[in-house]
Amino acid sequence: MISPVKKNLSLNLRVWRQPSADIPGEFRNYQLSDISPDMSFLEMLDILNEQLVESGEEPVAFDHDCREGICGTCGVVINGQAHGPDNETTTCQLHMRRFADGDTIVIEPWRARAFPVLRDLVVDRSAFDRIVQSGGYVSVRTGQAPDGNAILVPSQDQEEAMDAAACIGCGACVAACKNASAMLFTSAKVSHFANLPQGHPERKKRVLAMISQHDEEGFGACTNTYECEAACPAAISVTHIARLNREYMKAMLTSKE
Amino acid sequence: MSTATERHTLDARIPDGPIDQKWTRCRDEMKLVAPNNKRKFDIIVVGTGLAGASAAASLAELGYNVKAFCYQDSARRAHSIAAQGGINAAKNYPNDGDSVHRLFYDTVKGGDFRAREANVYRLAEVANNIIDQCVAQGVPFAREYGGTLANRTFGGAQVSRTFYCRGQTGQQLLLGAYSALMRQVSAGKVQMFSRHEMLDLVVVDGKARGIVCRNMVNGEIETHAAHAVLLCTGGYGNVFYLSTNAKGCNVTAAWRCHKRGAYFANPAFTQIHPTCIPVKGDYQSKLTLMSESLRNDGRVWVPKDVNDKRPPSDIQEDARDYYLERRYPAFGNMVPRDVASRAAKERCDAGFGVGETQLAVYLDFKRAIEEQGRDVIEAKYGNLFHMYKKITDEDPYQVPMRIYPAVHYTMGGLWVDYHLESTVPGLFVLGEANFSDHGANRLGASALMQGLADGYFVAPYTVGHHLANGGLKEVTTAHPKFKETAVEARNRIERMLSVNGKRSVDDIHRQLGNIMWEHCGMSRSAQGLSTAIEQIRDLRAEFWQNVRVLGNGDSLNQALEHAGRLADFLEFGELFARDALQREESCGGHFREEHQTEDNEARRDDENFAFVGAWEHKGDDQQAVLHKEQLTFEEVKLTTRSYK
Amino acid sequence: MTALSSSIGRKFVMGLTGLFLCFFLVIHLAGNLLLYVGPEAYDHYAHTLHEQKGFLLFAEVFLFTAFIIHILLAVRLSRDNFAARKVSYAKTSSKKGGRLAASVIAPEVWMFWSGAIVLGFLICHLGDFKFEWWWGNEFASSGSEYHKASIILRDPRVLVVYCIGSVILGVHVSHGLASAFQSLGVNHPKYTPVIHWCSIAFGWIVAIGFASFPIAWALTESAATH
Ligand SMILES: Cc1cc2nc3c(=O)[nH]c(=O)nc-3n(C[C@H](O)[C@H](O)[C@H](O)COP(=O)(O)OP(=O)(O)OC[C@H]3O[C@@H](n4cnc5c(N)ncnc54)[C@H](O)[C@@H]3O)c2cc1C
């Protein structure tokens, strides 16, 4: 099937520009024309940057790496939506055919106290690493492992663990949450390990430490509005947050520490 | 520029004895560092992919002080995350007759007999431990209903030995290694430096003693000293501009080490994957892989008539040329990657290509859907079909996919011996960044295996041996070599910023990609390669006269980062072409037009080319010198690969 | 107390108190429905209740404490959550499916404010029935609780305030009830959809149930005058 010739787009962009973390930012308007609907959103930004360089303005900084939706590096808020209008889609996998000729597109960085802007659309998400450092692992040293089949995992538990482990750590949940809460991210890790026997020995310690770190980083609390789930490119469900709540209360009530 | 090395011969330090005892013997003979002395040693690990994260975590667990670096904002984002298919190990859980020896043999054969036997055997040996380790970490490998681990089949093997986590195996393995790494960060044994790009290696008295890197947030040039440096910086496929690699993948770290004395082995060995989504337009920034597994059910074809430009649904069966099935009746659509890629190129070059650009062939699921039902196909490949539709806006359930080969993996890399040590003592190279285990072609699901084998189970021993050997005097970043190397790095940045020419970095990189693809891609000739060398030189000159990098070096400046990587690709590209020119044979992913049979199949030359080509840098104005490590095959017999 | 030291702990207590308050709403509404049965039934219920002095005191203190905790935590959570995003977006737009769920009037978006309105309504309501602030000694003559309710419910100002209050209360609990389950860790593919719809139904019942009294009295009033 030869697809009908698609019209190229002209767009108005309103892009957040901020030279560095400590200098306040502002929106700037740019015009783009002749954007192919088959371009990805980031390729559209590439074109913008070529245009800016030509005119002597510094290009817009935005994070990206794999450009295939798995590394979790990319992510901007597009017209008020984290990763743009499509569900289960990262910014790099969003394509310009989703937009119409003449559209105005507002592009902002993730906004959260715990994710300070470093430059333009680039934010610092190291808080996520620190949450994992506080307990998002199984304490097993290299060489200590028993045979893989010595630990049986019912395939359903495994599937559930995998659902949670699929998190790409992009931060869209925080960006989309009205409270800038990182509960979906944290719950995905807790739930991943809670579903597997390997995770059980450190279960209580893990959840208490991770939540305490989550709060310390300055993320908000979950108020069950579920915007996170809708924005998540990896389709992580809020059932993991319920599981986290359960794990947490169990740990708090029974922990001897 | 100093290129101090002590060893000039290529001694691979392969232990004596039967192949299945070499590794045990080697470990038994290695020197050890006493437990309470380990904390006196500092180790730098550059890269946090499977190789880097696993090595950094394992070394820190042993008690060494580790500094880990990556250019992404988090260690978890290394490009290993993108691997889809799976990881091999000879567990023989399916009871289908797999063994360490079989895995070893398949890998050597798959590599078209250009890999070092001893290394590959060790890889096959430790692969089982990898699976155990990952399971213990909580990697959610697919399971059977009874709770045991599941396997699937992959290309190049007759047994089922691939472990997988849906279509996200690399992600899950990396998150496992990353979590082990984060655990050591919280234990205070690893200091993590993300958003740091290594720009140079510091060699003191002929030994690798530290690195120079740039803090990508504030632009500061930092120096770090250590007793050993581990380079785990991945592959250099982006020398082609378009590849399945992440945008940031680069050769910089490896290239800088090369210029400091590390030999670069087989740079021309590149894997071009046959099933990727074709290029759409000049704006294209990256290519997306469609897993090899699709060829299990998809049939590859082009129209029989060059002028047939009808939509695929209008082209009847008898007007279609299922060229893989025609040429390779025994293997059909499941021929290895290099063969399938070349066959697609051949058809397109002859004018049979389809789609707007005519650089694509069809991968058709119509028959599979008719025979097995849409549900079955959806269960197998649903996520890939979904991804395809998202990118192309076409529904592969209705119309055949259009695919074309794309650069995917680089078998070449820094030369290392059995200890994974390069020709610069104290510089170890792990993962895709080294050259060691895949010869001229890599089999599916074995890169993940190699990265983790190197990091979890090889480097922790061999690095210890290096440290225990003594002779490492105390060196700090106050040493003049550090200052000197840092100044050189800073000057290079200043120079790039001061050119202020007309062309953007992307633009020049794209041109380099075109040259590479045209002359150093799927099919190479002496004439093309010589042209490429000329063109790359010219482009390099143009870069330094006409590139435009705005902004300054003291802040987050992505164009500057990219420019630095491109500058190194422009130097490296030439060596790549030179290596391809030198190798007057066709093997694995390296196809020389001059060396083919009457029916266009690769012709290997074991007599003259059964060696690893390792290049030594002799200075910017001189040609690199080729050293040969002769490959000897004692366990496997050299045979011609045939898939007819 | 340690429960209150973390965001999840606070949400947990929030959910617990919320559930208890929902339970109270059910009892309260059931009692009120006796107004439709007639003066005897309602007065009997009221007197029986008032005779249990000890129980009543206990229940009131308990209820009051639950309210206070619920409110204080709401303030604390909202303050923290507000602080978690210092710079707000120039544009926001929901990605959830469904028009209501994705709109700015979706209950979950303004729980704090609906809660604040409910608090205002509660104060008015206590001012009417418990403390009789605005009614001088209008009820003094009769000992009948039914009579007292009739006087209050007839008032047009009460009609407006109670209708708005009840609807907002319904909105608040329609999210609050389901949300409490989630906060307490109850989420299951089988039961959660049921809880979700029950919660919305509960919101409607509360809104219609409580608003029906002033409406019914206003209707009978206007019927009587015509
Ligand atoms: C799309 C895709 C699918 C694949 N699927 C499979 C599969 O199914 N099975 C399989 O076995 N293999 C697969 N591979 C290959 C495999 O994923 C890689 O070869 C392997 O993961 C490489 O791991 P690594 O640790 O060597 O490097 P990487 O994971 O690439 O890590 C490189 C690290 O080095 C850092 N780095 C690089 N340069 C610098 C610098 N200058 N300064 C500082 N840090 C630097 C990066 O930040 C990163 O942390 C696939 C590859 C691709 C692209």
Ligand code: FES
């Ligand atoms: S760039 Fe990797 S997920 Fe978008």
